[in-house]
Amino acid sequence: MKAARGWLLDLGGNQVPFAEAWALQKYLVAARQHGEIPDVLVLLEHPPVVTLGRSGKAEHLRATREEMLSAGIELFRIERGGSATYHGPGQLVGYPIVDLRLVNEDIVRYVRALEATIIDTLGAFGIAAGREPGLPGVWVAGAKICALGVAVQRRVTMHGFALNVTTGLGGFSLINACGLDRPVTSMSAVLGRPVDIAGVRRVYSEQFSRAFGIDLVQVTAADLEQARALV
Numbered sequence: 001m002k003a004a005r006g007w008l009l010d011l012g013g014n015q016v017p018f019a020e021a022w023a024l025q026k027y028l029v030a031a032r033q034h035g036e037i038p039d040v041l042v043l044l045e046h047p048p049v050v051t052l053g054r055s056g057k058a059e060h061l062r063a064t065r066e067e068m069l070s071a072g073i074e075l076f077r078i079e080r081g082g083s084a085t086y087h088g089p090g091q092l093v094g095y096p097i098v099d100l101r102l103v104n105e106d107i108v109r110y111v112r113a114l115e116a117t118i119i120d121t122l123g124a125f126g127i128a129a130g131r132e133p134g135l136p137g138v139w140v141a142g143a144k145i146c147a148l149g150v151a152v153q154r155r156v157t158m159h160g161f162a163l164n165v166t167t168g169l170g171g172f173s174l175i176n177a178c179g180l181d182r183p184v185t186s187m188s189a190v191l192g193r194p195v196d197i198a199g200v201r202r203v204y205s206e207q208f209s210r211a212f213g214i215d216l217v218q219v220t221a222a223d224l225e226q227a228r229a230l231v
Contacts, residue, residue: 004102006214007037011044011221012201015089018049018076025158027224028097032156039098041208041216043201046087048073048171053082053149060084060176068174080159082136082149084175090166090186092200094208100155102212107152111136117207118146118163124203127190135182138163143185163187163204165197 021044031037050073052060060083065075087093096114103109115131118138122129122145129140138146146163164186172184187195209216 006039008216009042015047042095048088052077053080079151080149086171092163094160143183
């Protein structure tokens, strides 16, 4: 079967403020719902920010909003599943904007496939990762290396995953990560050496393309202004 065409919007190298990325996702979701664009994988990094998903509670935060803001860290409550997540430099964040009909509108199948793309990416770097029963995300030796939380609006997905590549783990002290009170780790911590996040982005996009049968074509933010003409 011929792979469907999709877009890869790789914003790596720039730290995109969360509010800007959130607005971009909403634009892409609406465009995908109307068939104006194909499925899109957005890859980027954020400056320090904490997000609370639908199951997020105040007790999942270990600092007040005021304390976070004074430290230069924003806080947002958003529509994805899951609880508290920290984002920061050195973390690969992926926002797939895909029509769930790709997986027969099976959200569990979609989440498992998304986890598999992370597991396979880590495997390419010699890291043995997997799932933990009943717990979201991807884990290495009992520590979370990748958080995952998605939302679906009229069959189109948004939000996604946050893979700790070279992320400074101190930021996670601000939260009870996903409300689980479990340790977190990163690729560089596991491997004991620096990891090139650009290389991780390349490998991940290949794994995503393979897992979902989407032939990704690189586009730029400027291209989005001409979205209708590109389809």
